[in-house]
Amino acid sequence: MVEELTVKHFEITETARGPKQMNGAPVLSVRDLRTHFFQDEGVTKAVDGVSFDVCPGQTVGIVGESGCGKSVTSLSILRIVDPPGRIVSGKILLRREGGGGVTDIAALPANSRALRDIRGGEIGLVFQEPMSSLSPVHTIGSQLMEAIRLHTHLHESAVRERAIDMLRQVGIPQPEQRIDSYAAQLSGGLRQRAMIAIALAGQPRLLIADEPTTALDVTTQAQILELLRSIQEETGMAVALITHDIGVIAEMCDYVIIMYLGRVVEQGPVDQIFFSPKHPYTEALLRSVPNVHSEPKTRLPALAGSVPHPLHRPEGCPFHPRCARFMPGTCERSQPRLTEVGPDQRASCFLYPGADHG
Amino acid sequence: MVDTISDPSDDALLDVEGLRKYFPIHAGLSRRVVANVRAVEDVSFAIPRGKTLSLVGESGCGKSTTSRAVMRALDVTGGSIRFRRQSGEVVDIAGLSRAQMKPLRSEIQMVFQDPFSSLNPRMTVADIIGEPLLVNGIDKRQDRVDRVAELMRRVGLPAQFMQRFPHAFSGGQRQRIGIARALALNPSLMVLDEPVSALDVSVQAQVLNLLLDLQDELALTYLFVAHDLSVVKHISDQVAVMYLGSIVELADTCALFDRPLHPYTEALLSAVPIPNPRKRSARVLLRGEVGSPIKPPPGCPFHPRCAYAQDRCRTEVPRLERTAEGRQVRCHRAHELDLSGVGSMERPV
Numbered sequence: 245m246v247e248e249l250t251v252k253h254f255e256i257t258e259t260a261r262g263p264k265q266m267n268g269a270p271v272l273s274v275r276d277l278r279t280h281f282f283q284d285e286g287v288t289k290a291v292d293g294v295s296f297d298v299c300p301g302q303t304v305g306i307v308g309e310s311g312c313g314k315s316v317t318s319l320s321i322l323r324i325v326d327p328p329g330r331i332v333s334g335k336i337l338l339r340r341e342g343g344g345g346v347t348d349i350a351a352l353p354a355n356s357r358a359l360r361d362i363r364g365g366e367i368g369l370v371f372q373e374p375m376s377s378l379s380p381v382h383t384i385g386s387q388l389m390e391a392i393r394l395h396t397h398l399h400e401s402a403v404r405e406r407a408i409d410m411l412r413q414v415g416i417p418q419p420e421q422r423i424d425s426y427a428a429q430l431s432g433g434l435r436q437r438a439m440i441a442i443a444l445a446g447q448p449r450l451l452i453a454d455e456p457t458t459a460l461d462v463t464t465q466a467q468i469l470e471l472l473r474s475i476q477e478e479t480g481m482a483v484a485l486i487t488h489d490i491g492v493i494a495e496m497c498d499y500v501i502i503m504y505l506g507r508v509v510e511q512g513p514v515d516q517i518f519f520s521p522k523h524p525y526t527e528a529l530l531r532s533v534p535n536v537h538s539e540p541k542t543r544l545p546a547l548a549g550s551v552p553h554p555l556h557r558p559e560g561c562p563f564h565p566r567c568a569r570f571m572p573g574t575c576e577r578s579q580p581r582l583t584e585v586g587p588d589q590r591a592s593c594f595l596y597p598g599a600d601h602g
Numbered sequence: 603m604v605d606t607i608s609d610p611s612d613d614a615l616l617d618v619e620g621l622r623k624y625f626p627i628h629a630g631l632s633r634r635v636v637a638n639v640r641a642v643e644d645v646s647f648a649i650p651r652g653k654t655l656s657l658v659g660e661s662g663c664g665k666s667t668t669s670r671a672v673m674r675a676l677d678v679t680g681g682s683i684r685f686r687r688q689s690g691e692v693v694d695i696a697g698l699s700r701a702q703m704k705p706l707r708s709e710i711q712m713v714f715q716d717p718f719s720s721l722n723p724r725m726t727v728a729d730i731i732g733e734p735l736l737v738n739g740i741d742k743r744q745d746r747v748d749r750v751a752e753l754m755r756r757v758g759l760p761a762q763f764m765q766r767f768p769h770a771f772s773g774g775q776r777q778r779i780g781i782a783r784a785l786a787l788n789p790s791l792m793v794l795d796e797p798v799s800a801l802d803v804s805v806q807a808q809v810l811n812l813l814l815d816l817q818d819e820l821a822l823t824y825l826f827v828a829h830d831l832s833v834v835k836h837i838s839d840q841v842a843v844m845y846l847g848s849i850v851e852l853a854d855t856c857a858l859f860d861r862p863l864h865p866y867t868e869a870l871l872s873a874v875p876i877p878n879p880r881k882r883s884a885r886v887l888l889r890g891e892v893g894s895p896i897k898p899p900p901g902c903p904f905h906p907r908c909a910y911a912q913d914r915c916r917t918e919v920p921r922l923e924r925t926a927e928g929r930q931v932r933c934h935r936a937h938e939l940d941l942s943g944v945g946s947m948e949r950p951v
Contacts, residue, residue, distance in 0.1 A: 309802040310773075417890075431891050432661075461660035461829065463888045466873035470887060488803060491832070491875030495882060514879040532807035534832040536874050536944045540855040541654075543814060544836065546807035550772045 269339055270297035271450045271482045272321070272367075277334035277350070279313075279320045288554045290316040290329065292506035295582075296499075298450060301476065303483040305497035305514070307490065309529075311554045312503040314486045318452045321484075322363050323349060338366060341449065365395045368443035372455035375435060378427040384411070384438045385423035388445060395446030410441045415471055433464035440471065447479070454486045469496060490533045494518060502526050505554060505562040508582060512589030522591040524569045561594070569595060614648035614686070615823045616672065616791055621645040621681035621696075623664075623671050627896065640895050641667040643847040645681070646922070649840075651790070652817065654824040656834045658870070659844035662892055668844070669793050669827045671696075673712055674703050685710070688790055708738055708787035715796035717776030721768040727754070727779055728764040734786045753782040757812060774805030781812065785820075795827045810836055831874050835859055843867045846903040847895055849922070853929040860943040863931040865908045868941040876944075902934065910935055 279291040291313040298304045306314045319325045321336055336349040352359045363369070371377040379387055388407045392398060398406055404423070411419035414437040427435055436456065443451060453472065457465035469492065476483055485496055493500055494514065501511040502525070510523040521527045531545045538544075549566045552558060558565050564575040574594050582590045583598035593599055622645075624638040642664045649655045657665040670676045672683055674695055683696040688709055695706060714720040721730055731753055732746040740746055751761035757778040768776055777797060784792055794813070798806040810833065816822055828834050834841055835855060842852040843866065851864040862868045872886040888907050893899045899906050905915040914934050922932045933939075 309804060433891065462831065462873045463660060463869060465875075466885055466887060469875075470885070489875065490803065490877045494877045494879045495875040497879075518877070518879050529803060530877065532804050533877050534807070534810065534830075534836045535877060536832050536835050536859060536871065537876075538832075538836060540835055540838060541814060542836070543811045544807040546811055547804035548808075550774050550805050550808075551802060 268300050270299045271339055272298045272484070273335075273337040273339075274317075274321065275335040275337065277317065277320060277336065278332045279316050279325055279329055280332050281329045283328055283555075286555050289506045289557065290554065291320060294334075294501075294503070294506075294508050296501050296508075296511060298482045298484055300449065300482050301480045302499060303476065303485055303497045305493040305500045306484065306486045306503060307488065307493050307500060308503035309488060309551050311505065311551050313506040314488075314503050315454055317503075318369070318454050318484065318486050321349065321452060322367060322369060323352070323354065323359055324363075338362065338450075341366070361395075364391055364443070364448070365446040366449055368446060368448035368451045370436075370439055370443045370451065370453040370456045372458050375427060375432075375459075378435060378439060378442075380427055383424050383426055384430070385425075388423070388438070388442050391442050391445035407441075410445065411438065413475075414438070414441045414444070415467070416441075431464075432460050433467060436460060436464075436468055437471065440468075440475075444475065448481065450482045450484065451476075452484045452486070455488070456485070457492065458487070458489070465492075472496070490530060502529070505551065505557050507562060507579075508590075508592065509563065510585075510589070510591040510593075511582070512586065516586055516589045520586060520589075522585040522589065522596065523593050524567050524595075525563045526591075528566075528568065561592070571595075574600075613650055614684075615651040616686075616825065617648040617682075617684040618668075618672065619646045619682045619684070621668065621671060621683065622679040623667050623676060624679045637896050640847050640898065642671065643898075644922075645844070645847075645849055647840075647842050647849065647852060649791075649823055649825060651686075651823055652821045653839040654817065654826055654837055655840045655842060656826040656828060656838040657842050657844055658828060658831060658834050660829065660870075660892060662846075662895065663844040664847040664895075665827045665844050666795055669712075669795055669825055672825060673710060673793050674698065675712075685791070708734070709789050710791045710793065711784035711787065711789040712793045712795065713777075713780050713784050713797045716800050717773055717780055718800070720780055721776055723768055726765050726767055727759075727771075730768070730779060731764075731782045731786055734783060738787055749786070750782075753785055756785065756816070757782045758808075772805070773801050774808060777801060777805075777809050778812065781809075781816070785816070788820075789822070791823045791825065793825045793827075796829070797826075798833060799828065799830060806833070813837060831859075831871065843870065846893055846898055848903065848932060849930070850904065850932045851930065853927075853931075857927065857929060858943075860945075862941045862943050863925070863929065863936045863939070864904075864933045865910050865935075865939065865941065866904050868943075869907075869909075871944050872942075874944070902932075910939055 275295050277291055277294045281288040281290055294317055308314050320331055331350050338347045338349055340347060385407055389403050392403050392406055408419045408423055416422050416434055416437050457468050497514050500514050500517045502509050504525055510526045528547045532547050547566055560576040560578055561580050564570050580592040580594050580599035582592045583596050585591045585596050621642055623642040624640055626635040627637045629636040645668055657668055659665050671678045678696045682694045684692050685695050686692050728750050731750045735746045735749055750764055754761045759778050798809050826837055838855045841855050841858045842849045845866050851867045869886045869888045890907050893903055901917045902915045902920050905911040920932045920934045922930055924930055
C-alpha cells in the first residue's frame with residue numbers, strides 16, 4: 245500500500261542549487277512542480293514549474309506577492325490542494341528517515357496511509373491564522389494529544405505529559421493549566437505557539453510555515469521567529485518559510501525563492517539575493533520595501549502597475565508589462581528559463597545568456 | 603489630570619488633550635456597570651496643518667479607538683478634541699452632538715484598512731466617489747461626473763473606468779477609490795487607519811507615494827494609524843507610540859527612531875525585521891503579553907514587561923514629561939536610560 249519509489253533515476257543532487265551550509269542531502273526536492281486550477285473561466289496556472297531543495301537545518305524562504313503561488317506550493321507539498329486545483333506534473337521527493345529511500349509525494353494516492361503519515365509526521369505545517377486553523381470546540385490539549393497519538397507510539401498515560409512538555413517547549417506559560425484552554429481563550433501569540441507545538445508533535449524533519457507571523461504584532465512576531473530559530477537549532481529540522489515580508493526573509497532564511505505569477509523568477513542564497521539581485525523584479529521588489537532606516541517623507545521607488553489577474557497571465561515573461569528593462573520582441577515572445585547567474589544563483593530573465601534555450 | 607502638550611496659540615489643525623474613551627462592561631440582570639475597558643486613557647497630541655502624525659502600537663493599544671474618537675465615530679468619555687475649521691474657527695468636537703457634528707464631517711475624512719470590505723460592491727465607482735458630493739448638495743449629475751473624473755485622475759485611476767464596479771479593480775486600485783472618495787469634499791484632515799497594510803508590497807509603495815503627493819499638493823493633514831514601523835517611518839513627521847491606551851512616547855520621526863526614550867519604543871523598534879541579511883541583530887525581546895485594559899497593572903502599565911523596571915515603576919504611574927527638544931515621554935527612568943534606536947544602515951540594493 246505504501247508506494248515507495250526507491251528511486252535511483254531521480255538525480256536529486258544534480259540540480260540541487262547549493263544552500264550555503266549543505267547539511268547532508270536535501271530532505272525535500274521539488275522538481276518542476278505544476279499545480280493548476282481548472283475553473284469555468286479557464287485554467288489558472290497557480291504554480292507553473294517550480295524546483296527547489298530544502299536541506300536539514302536549512303531555512304528556505306518562498307516570497308512573492310499575492311497570486312504568485314507561494315501558498316499553493318506549500319499546499320501541494322502536503323497534497324492538500326482543494327479542487328478544482330490539481331497537481332498536473334512534477335515531483336515532490338521526500339527523502340525518508342534513516343536511509344529509507346525517496347518517496348514522490350506527488351505520486352502517492354490521495355488519502356493513502358503513507359500520505360497521512362507524512363502529513364504531520366515527517367512534514368509539519370503551521371498556518372497563518374491560528375484562530376481559524378485550530379478547532380474552536382476542542383481544547384488546545386486535545387488537539388495536541390491527538391497529533392501526538394497519531395505520530396508517536398507513546399503509551400496513553402504518557403501522552404498528556406508529553407503534551408504539557410511540548411507546550412512548555414514552545415514557551416507557553418503555565419502549560420499544566422493552558423492545556424485545557426480553548427483557542428479563543430489564548431492570545432494570538434500563544435495560539436500560534438500552540439499551533440507550532442501541534443506541528444512539532446510528530447517530530448517532523450521539515451516544517452512548512454505559511455505566513456506564520458503575518459497575523460501577529462511585531463513584538464510577538466519577533467518572539468515566534470526566535471522560537472522557530474531555536475527549535476531548528478535544537479532539532480536540525482528543515483524549514484520552508486512562506487511569506488510576503490522581505491524583512492522576515494532577511495532575518496530567517498539561508499536560501500530564497502522569489503515567485504511571480506506561478507513561476508520562480510529568481511532563487512539563490514539570501515546574501516546574493518539581497519546584495520546582488522539579478523532579476524529586475526527582485527531588484528524592484530527589494531527597493532520598494534519601506535525601511536526603518538530610510539529618510540522620512542521621501543517617495544519610495546515603487547514598481548509600476550499591479551500583479552495581473554492569474555487568469556490573464558501575460559504572454560512570454562509574466563513580468564514584462566511591469567519591467568523597467570523590457571526588451572520588445574524578446575520578453576513578450578517566450579518564457580525565459582531559469583539560468584545560472586551567479587554562485588548558486590539562478591534567474592529567469594532574457595538579460596542573461598541561457599534564458600532563451602528550451 | 604491633563605498634561606499640557608501644546609500652546610493653545612499654535613497653528614495646530616487638530617489638538618487633542620486628555621482624551622479618554624472607556625467601554626463599560628455590563629453584568630447581571632440590572633446591566634450594572636461592573637468595570638470599564640480603558641481603551642484610551644489620557645491621550646494628548648497636536649498635529650500642525652499639512653503634517654502627519656502617526657499612532658503606532660500593538661493590537662489593543664487604543665490607536666484605532668483614538669482615531670475613531672477624533673472622527674467622532676465614537677462618543678468620548680473625557681478630554682477635548684480641538685479642530686480648526688476651514689473658516690478659521692476652532693471647535694471642540696468632543697462635546698458636539700450628531701447634528702452639530704454634521705457640517706464638520708466634510709472637513710474630516712477617513713480611509714479604511716480593507717479596500718475589499720469598505721466599498722459597496724453594488725455601487726459603481728462613480729456612485730461611490732460621487733455619493734459624498736450628492737449628500738452635500740451637488741445635485742447636478744454632470745457636475746458630479748466631472749468632479750469624479752477629476753478625483754480619479756488625481757489618485758491615478760483612468761476616469762473611463764468610473765462606470766465599473768469595485769470587483770473589477772485590484773486591491774491597490776480599490777484603495778485609490780477609497781482615497782478619492784475621502785478627497786471628494788476637500789477635507790483638511792484625513793484619518794488613515796492602516797491604509798496600506800492589506801496591500802501587496804509593490805502596491806503599498808505606490809499608495810504611500812500617492813499619499814505623500816496628495817499631502818504636498820493639497821496641504822492635507824494626516825492622522826495615520828499603523829502597526830508597521832517601516833511604513834510609519836516613511837510617512838510621518840511625528841510619531842506617537844501607544845501602549846495600553848496611553849501615549850508612552852511622542853517625538854519627531856527621526857528622533858524617535860534614532861534615540862528612543864521609552865523602553866517600549868526601544869523594544870518595538872528592535873522587533874522590526876530589517877530587510878538586510880547581514881544585519882541579523884540581537885533583539886530586545888519583550889517578555890510576556892500586553893496587560894489587560896480592564897485591570898491595567900499598577901504603576902507603569904509597561905513595567906511587567908520592561909527590562910529596566912525598578913520598584914518605583916511597580917507602584918507609581920509615570921507622568922508624561924516634556925523634554926527640552928519638545929519630545930514627550932512617560933517613563934520614570936527616561937532621563938537616565940541610554941536606549942538604542944534603529945541606527946543607520948545602507949540599503950543592500
